[in-house]
Amino acid sequence: MSAIRNQSVDPFFSALTEILGDAGVVRDPSIASNHAGDWSEATRSTPCIVVFPRTPQQVAATLEICARFRHQVVVQGGLTGLAGGATPRDGEIALSLSRLNAIEDIDNVGGTATVQAGVVLEELQRRVEEKDWYFPLDLGARGSCQVGGNAAVNAGGNRVIRFGTMRDMVLGLEVALPDGRLLSMMNRVTKNTTGVDLKHLFIGSEGTLGVITRLVVKLSPKPTYACTALCALPSFDAATRLIREGRARLPSLSAFEVMWEDFMVAAQEIHALRPPFAASAPVYVLIETLGTDEANERALLENFLADVLESGLVADAVVAQSMDDAQRLWAYRETVAELLSHLKPHAAFDVGVPMAAMDRFVSSTRDALAQQFPNQRHLFFGHIGDGNLHVLSGPHETSDDLHRVEDLVYRAVGKAGGSISAEHGIGVIKRDFLHQSRSADEIALMREVKNLLDPAGVLNAGRIL
Amino acid sequence: MSAIRNQSVDPFFSALTEILGDAGVVRDPSIASNHAGDWSEATRSTPCIVVFPRTPQQVAATLEICARFRHQVVVQGGLTGLAGGATPRDGEIALSLSRLNAIEDIDNVGGTATVQAGVVLEELQRRVEEKDWYFPLDLGARGSCQVGGNAAVNAGGNRVIRFGTMRDMVLGLEVALPDGRLLSMMNRVTKNTTGVDLKHLFIGSEGTLGVITRLVVKLSPKPTYACTALCALPSFDAATRLIREGRARLPSLSAFEVMWEDFMVAAQEIHALRPPFAASAPVYVLIETLGTDEANERALLENFLADVLESGLVADAVVAQSMDDAQRLWAYRETVAELLSHLKPHAAFDVGVPMAAMDRFVSSTRDALAQQFPNQRHLFFGHIGDGNLHVLSGPHETSDDLHRVEDLVYRAVGKAGGSISAEHGIGVIKRDFLHQSRSADEIALMREVKNLLDPAGVLNAGRIL
Numbered sequence: 001m002s003a004i005r006n007q008s009v010d011p012f013f014s015a016l017t018e019i020l021g022d023a024g025v026v027r028d029p030s031i032a033s034n035h036a037g038d039w040s041e042a043t044r045s046t047p048c049i050v051v052f053p054r055t056p057q058q059v060a061a062t063l064e065i066c067a068r069f070r071h072q073v074v075v076q077g078g079l080t081g082l083a084g085g086a087t088p089r090d091g092e093i094a095l096s097l098s099r100l101n102a103i104e105d106i107d108n109v110g111g112t113a114t115v116q117a118g119v120v121l122e123e124l125q126r127r128v129e130e131k132d133w134y135f136p137l138d139l140g141a142r143g144s145c146q147v148g149g150n151a152a153v154n155a156g157g158n159r160v161i162r163f164g165t166m167r168d169m170v171l172g173l174e175v176a177l178p179d180g181r182l183l184s185m186m187n188r189v190t191k192n193t194t195g196v197d198l199k200h201l202f203i204g205s206e207g208t209l210g211v212i213t214r215l216v217v218k219l220s221p222k223p224t225y226a227c228t229a230l231c232a233l234p235s236f237d238a239a240t241r242l243i244r245e246g247r248a249r250l251p252s253l254s255a256f257e258v259m260w261e262d263f264m265v266a267a268q269e270i271h272a273l274r275p276p277f278a279a280s281a282p283v284y285v286l287i288e289t290l291g292t293d294e295a296n297e298r299a300l301l302e303n304f305l306a307d308v309l310e311s312g313l314v315a316d317a318v319v320a321q322s323m324d325d326a327q328r329l330w331a332y333r334e335t336v337a338e339l340l341s342h343l344k345p346h347a348a349f350d351v352g353v354p355m356a357a358m359d360r361f362v363s364s365t366r367d368a369l370a371q372q373f374p375n376q377r378h379l380f381f382g383h384i385g386d387g388n389l390h391v392l393s394g395p396h397e398t399s400d401d402l403h404r405v406e407d408l409v410y411r412a413v414g415k416a417g418g419s420i421s422a423e424h425g426i427g428v429i430k431r432d433f434l435h436q437s438r439s440a441d442e443i444a445l446m447r448e449v450k451n452l453l454d455p456a457g458v459l460n461a462g463r464i465l
Numbered sequence: 466m467s468a469i470r471n472q473s474v475d476p477f478f479s480a481l482t483e484i485l486g487d488a489g490v491v492r493d494p495s496i497a498s499n500h501a502g503d504w505s506e507a508t509r510s511t512p513c514i515v516v517f518p519r520t521p522q523q524v525a526a527t528l529e530i531c532a533r534f535r536h537q538v539v540v541q542g543g544l545t546g547l548a549g550g551a552t553p554r555d556g557e558i559a560l561s562l563s564r565l566n567a568i569e570d571i572d573n574v575g576g577t578a579t580v581q582a583g584v585v586l587e588e589l590q591r592r593v594e595e596k597d598w599y600f601p602l603d604l605g606a607r608g609s610c611q612v613g614g615n616a617a618v619n620a621g622g623n624r625v626i627r628f629g630t631m632r633d634m635v636l637g638l639e640v641a642l643p644d645g646r647l648l649s650m651m652n653r654v655t656k657n658t659t660g661v662d663l664k665h666l667f668i669g670s671e672g673t674l675g676v677i678t679r680l681v682v683k684l685s686p687k688p689t690y691a692c693t694a695l696c697a698l699p700s701f702d703a704a705t706r707l708i709r710e711g712r713a714r715l716p717s718l719s720a721f722e723v724m725w726e727d728f729m730v731a732a733q734e735i736h737a738l739r740p741p742f743a744a745s746a747p748v749y750v751l752i753e754t755l756g757t758d759e760a761n762e763r764a765l766l767e768n769f770l771a772d773v774l775e776s777g778l779v780a781d782a783v784v785a786q787s788m789d790d791a792q793r794l795w796a797y798r799e800t801v802a803e804l805l806s807h808l809k810p811h812a813a814f815d816v817g818v819p820m821a822a823m824d825r826f827v828s829s830t831r832d833a834l835a836q837q838f839p840n841q842r843h844l845f846f847g848h849i850g851d852g853n854l855h856v857l858s859g860p861h862e863t864s865d866d867l868h869r870v871e872d873l874v875y876r877a878v879g880k881a882g883g884s885i886s887a888e889h890g891i892g893v894i895k896r897d898f899l900h901q902s903r904s905a906d907e908i909a910l911m912r913e914v915k916n917l918l919d920p921a922g923v924l925n926a927g928r929i930l
Contacts, residue, residue, distance in 0.1 A: 109705050110820035110852070154658045165656060168633065184904045189817035190851035191630060191887035193619045193669050194895075194902045195929045196911050200665030204658050221713030240574050248686030248757050251716035292713050296765060300758070352654035355575035386655040387575070422656035430659075437659045439649045446661050452917055464660045 012069040016051055016093075019061045024099075026050045049093040050076075053100060056116075056174055056182055056213035062095055063211065064180030067456045074460055075207040077149025078120065080141035082350070083427025085153075085206050085463045092461075097148050100213060103127055111219040112171060112188055117148025117212045124217075133219040136163035140337070148212040154204035156423030161247075161385035162254040162290065163220065165423070166203065172216035173199040177209075178454040188216050201449065206425050208460045209453045223252075223290040227297045228326040229305060232281035232316040236260075236359040239283050242313050243355075243385055246287065249304050252297060255288035256385030257333050260362065263379040263392075267335040270342055276332070277316045285314075285384075286333055333381070339392060343377060346394025347405040352387045352419035361416045362389070368408055369393055373401070388422040410436045426464045434464070477534040481516055481558075484526045489564075491515045514558040515541075518565060521581075521639055521647055521678035527560055528676065529645030532921045539925055540672040542614025543585065545606035547815070548892025550618075550671050550928045557926075562613050565678060568592055576684040577636060577653055582613025582677045589682075598684040601628035605802070613677040619669035621888030626712075626850035627719040627755065628685065630888070631668065637681035638664040642674075643919040653681050666914065671890050673925045674918045688717075688755040692762045693791040694770060697746035697781040701725075701824040704748050707778050708820075708850055711752065714769050717762060720753035721850030722798050725827065728844040728857075732800040735807055741797065742781045750779075750849075751798055798846070804857060808842060811859025812870040817852045817884035826881050827854070833873055834858055838866070853887040875901045891929045899929070 016025050027049055053059045066073045072092045079086055088094050101118035106128055113128055113135070122142040125135050137150060139157035149155075151173070155166045163169070172187035185199045202210050233239050239258055246253050259267070261282050268275060276284070291297040301319060308314045320326035340348060353361045362380050369378040376396060382389040391409060396402050410420050414436030421430055421437070434443065447465060450457075481490050492514055518524045531538045537557045544551055553559050562583035570579040571593055578593055578600070587607040590600050602615060604622040614620075616638070620631045628634070637652035650664045667675050698704050704723055711718050724732070726747050733740060741749070756762040766784060773779045785791035805813060818826045827845050834843040841861060847854040856874060861867050875885050879901030886895055886902070899908065912930060915922075 107819070107821050111709065112819075154662075156656050156658075160656060164629075164633070167662075168629070181906050183906045183910065185907055186882075187884070188819045188882055189853075189884050189887070191621050191625060191817050191848075191853045192884035192902070193621075193630075193886045193888055193890050194884055194899060195891055195908075196670045196674070196914060197619070197632075197665060197668070198907055198910055198914075200662060203662070205661045209661070221709055223713075244576065244686055248688075251756060291716060293765070296761070300761060352656050354572070354577075354653045356572050383656075388654075388656045417651075417653055419652070419654050419657035419659055421658050422654070423658055425658050426660055434659060437657070441646050441648045442650055442663055443660075445648065445663055448917060449661060449663075449914075452913060 012065065012071055013049070015065045015069070016049070016062065019065065020051055020053060020058055024052050024054065024058070026052065048091065050096055051093060052096050052098065056100070056176060059095065059100070059211050059213050060176035060180050060182040063176050063178045063459065066093070066458045067178045067180070070456055070458060072458050072461050075152070075211050077118070077146035077152070078141065078144040080145040081149065081153065081425065081427060083421070083425045084429045085425060085427030085460065087428070089462060095211065097146060104214070106131055106133070107188070110188065112216055113219060114186070114214065114216050115147055116214050117146060119147050121145050121147055121150060128219055129222055132222050134222040135169070135217065136220050137166055137169060147215060147217070151203050151212050151215060152205070152207045153425040154423070156383070156388065158257070158383060159254045160383060160388070161256055162252070167200070169218050170199065170203060170215055171218055173202055173212055174214035175202050175210040176213050178456065178459050182213070183210065186214065186216055190218070206427065206460065206463055208450060208464055210459070224292045225290070225294040225297055226326060227289045227291070227301045228320040228329050229287045229301060230276050230318050230329045230332070231285045231287065231305070231314045232277045232279070233283040233285055233313070234281065234315050236283050236362065238313050239285055239384065240355055240358070242285060242308060245308065245313070246304065250289050250300060252289040252291040253287070254290040255286065256383070257286040258382060258384035259284045259286070259333060260380040262366075262377070263381040264332060266339060266377060266379055267332045270335050270338050271331065273331060276318060276329070279316070281315055284332070286329060336381070339379065343392060343394030345396050345402065346392055347396065347402050347409070349389070349391040349409050350422050350424040351389050351391070351409070351413045352422040353389050353413065353416050354418060355387055357416040357418070358384070358387070358389065361412060361418070365391070365409060365412050369405065372404065372408070406433065413437070428463060431464065477530065477536055478514070480530045480534070481514070481527065484530065485516055485518060485523055489517045489519065489523070491517065513556065515561055516558060517561050517563065521565070521641060524560065524565070524676050524678050525641035525645050525647040528641050528643045528924065531558070531923045532643045532645070535921055535923060537923050537926050540617070540676050542583070542611040542617070543606065543609040545610040546614065546618065546890065546892060548886070548890045549894045550890060550892030550925065552893070554927060560676065562611060569679070571596055571598070572653070575653065577681055578684060579651070579679065579681050580612055581679050582611060584612050586610050586612055586615060593684055594687055597687050599687040600634070600682065601685050602631055602634060612680060612682070616668050616677050616680060617670070617672045618890040619888070621848070621853065623722065623848060624719045625848060625853070626721055627717070632665070634683050635664065635668060635680055636683055638667055638677055639679035640667050640675040641678050643921065643924050647678070648675065651679065651681055655683070671892065671925065671928055673915060673929055675924070686757075689757045690755070690759040690762055691791060692754045692756070692766045693785040693794050694752045694766060695741050695783050695794045695797070696750045696752065696770070696779045697742045697744070698748040698750060699746065699777070699780050701748050701827065703778045704750055704849065705820055705823070707750060707773060710773065710778070711769065715754050715765060717754040717756040718752070719755040720751065721848070722751040723847060723849035724749045724751070724798060725845040727831075727842070728846040729797060731804060731842060731844055732797045735800050735803050736796065738796060741783060741794070744781070746780055749797070751794060801846070804844065808857060808859035810861050810867065811857055812861065812867050812874070814854070814856040814874050815887050815889040816854050816856070816874070816878045817887040818854050818878065818881050819883060820852055822881040822883070823849070823852070823854065826877060826883070830856070830874060830877050834870065837869065837873070871898065878902070893928055896929065
């Protein structure tokens with residue numbers, strides 16, 4: 001990896017400038033630093049150069065130059081990732097997609113949008129909603145994260161139970177490869193069985209195999225009405241049965257968020273929220289349906305809740321009667337951002353656990369954490385409708401303790417046959433634990449594929465593997 | 466490729482027998498022939514040997530032997546494919562999954578099933594329904610096709626609009642590779658973002674990269690009530706607006722089948738069916754919703770139809786009042802099997818076309834076919850809710866004519882940015898047209914991936930590429 005010492009004579013820098021123009025190659029470390037976002041878990045550093053391609057062809061040409069000069073490059077989208085994957089390592093140049101940000105087409109008949117990778121998620125949501133369509137991916141970072149990055153990490157969010165993850169919304173991709181090819185896979189049809197569906201190599205592989213430059217995404221008809229309820233449950237077992245009944249009886253079920261009692265208590269404390277029910281419960285579930293027929297959605301949900309209250313699956317329930325009501329119910333769940341900063345330095349987890357193993361996983365992990373770290377808080381919550389559990393443990397005093405917590409949780413995930421990252425990705429911070437979720441043969445094949453597509457090893461090196 | 470001449474001394478045969486036992490290696494060509502199913506489009510031949518592994522390890526060992534001896538092998542599931550992919554070519558041995566057919570586990574809490582590749586689709590459907598779950602993949606060949614094959618071709622069927630294709634139902638896979646590795650990717654959680662999701666290399670690649678041996682599939686809660694309606698529409702444009710409104714207002718919409726007038730006329734003729742409406746229409750749509758609340762499903766659909774009748778989107782509509790009624794409405798659509806045999810020798814297509822291009826594609830293709838082949842019938846229908854169009858043209862007298870029809874249709878698909886195979890796969894019969902749906906770079910990368918996983922080129926050689 002060559003360091004850039006002298007702009008005027010460095011052939012690598014000259015090659016980049018020739019492709020991208022002076023304005024497309026920025027050397028000022030302060031720009032790079034401002035550009036580097038804010039996340040707490042991994043080492044931060046500034047890249048020596050940030051490049052800003054304006055066309056997919058420029059992205060491909062940049063990668064070809066990096067491979068030719070064997071100069072490592074890190075891909076940057078909205079810089080909202082939580083796994084450290086976009087943070088430059090020493091000597092890496094950064095390739096920012098932020099100027100590749102056009103919404104090229106919204107197909108009003110087929111319900112698809114063709115967008116460049118740097119489009120901000122919220123911008124896409126807004127633009128398609130103007131045309132009465134809906135892009136269902138939604139997450140806290142919507143105002144900064146980019147759709148290319150969403151695809152690179154296969155983003156999830158709150159509504160996976162209804163609409164799937166980003167992978168399920170991508171019909172087509174265009175990807176720049178390290179050898180300079182611009183691979184077009186801009187499929188626009190739902191069903192396409194014509195050989196290996198290569199786009200899936202790039203979705204979820206965190207930019208290690210190629211740089212996503214354009215996407216065709218699937219849109220849904222715009223829902224106009226959300227119905228929200230909060231339920232208190234006697235046990236987690238009741239929650240597993242509730243989700244099954246809910247999926248059967250509520251076709252427009254769009255969220256099923258579980259909060260264990262410890263989380264609920266902490267959430268109420270931090271925002272001085274009133275307890276939702278007279279009596280406390282071991283498990284709470286937030287249910288949302290999204291539809292277009294208010295009366296029908298409400299009737300379906302209320303009938304459903306009446307039945308599960310009668311059967312004892314649910315101990316108590318409240319249905320929002322207004323938007324304000326709904327916000328009050330979501331408020332418990334949405335204290336997460338504050339809890340994260342309140343419990344710093346923390347270990348925060350985003351794991352997937354099979355539903356049948358969830359109850360035991362939570363109680364044994366909670367007990368083990370409480371025993372080893374009796375003075376810390378250990379909170380459990382998540383998008384349990386799709387097996388995605390978040391654990392928040394802190395504040396921890398030393399990085400050694402943080403590592404012990406990570407080791408404890410990831411081992412337990414491995415033992416339960418779960419995933420060490422449900423939706424945030426591996427990046428650099430979970431590399432050491434990859435073997436807990438992927439078999440040795442899988443890791444070997446991932447290396448073979450990496451070597452096939454990036455033989456010089458210049459692209460997002462040291463991420464995932 | 467070595468021919469097997471003498472059983473007692475042939476080292477290839479001995480190696481197979483050592484792994485599989487005498488009962489697992491069958492040389493009788495008549496068995497092979499009975500085993501070879503029945504489909505009309507491609508050349509049929511019998512394999513010299515059929516092997517019947519009983520464990521995933523035996524599948525992997527068989528592939529390793531084939532690679533070592535450079536002996537080509539074709540994978541066989543239920544032999545219901547329509548693209549000729551499982552038909553042995555001269556000298557190939559056939560590897561049948563039919564004895565690898567255990568349902569290993571149905572996870573009643575998480576709603577997943579762990580199955581071996583040779584399980585027949587209908588058997589899986591039946592077994593999970595006994596436990597009040599539902600495996601939503603469904604197609605005409607359900608009684609013979611195997612779930613491993615369903616994954617290998619990414620099968621679709623009637624309910625893709627609600628439940629997606631097979632790819633969307635597969636959580637985990639185990640795959641035997643030509644180098645003898647048994648690659649375990651038996652993930653059981655919905656959200657898993659831990660590097661490249663390698664299972665997608667094997668789903669839809671028609672057994673050219675590895676042999677699927679086991680699967681974890683996602684189940685849905687069992688619907689208990691279907692609501693069916695047939696609509697007459699004034700135009701295809703009305704159908705595109707109807708599907709959009711239907712997706713917004715009918716969350717349990719599970720089928721949206723379009724039949725053009727020419728198909729409807731032929732369907733009525735062949736079975737002496739009564740016309741569904743007093744007046745004929747250019748386009749008919751069959752709608753189905755699947756749910757658990759009969760009164761609610763019916764009310765939603767009836768309200769929806771009342772509104773679209775009033776707005777003129779639909780000219781006439783009939784809602785089934787009983788199971789018999791529903792069968793009568795599906796009967797028009799289900800004449801396909803008879804039409805296929807009636808119009809032999811025919812060219813039958815399974816293409817994907819972007820919705821915005823569909824109307825023009827259908828009318829220009831119909832005109833071109835009518836002009837070149839005025840004495841044949843050309844029928845258009847399909848799962849249009851997901852852009853999947855079927856075209857049936859025949860009877861044609863010469864294979865030259867059949868090829869001209871194929872050339873005409875696939876060129877038009879390429880021009881429309883569509884897919885030459887929505888759900889049947891490429892196999893051997895669509896190889897020559899692959900370039901109409903995949904870019905040159907995609908085909909090159911597919912070859913590179915094939916070469917990475919099967920460097921000796923022994924597995925399903927000559928399929929897809």
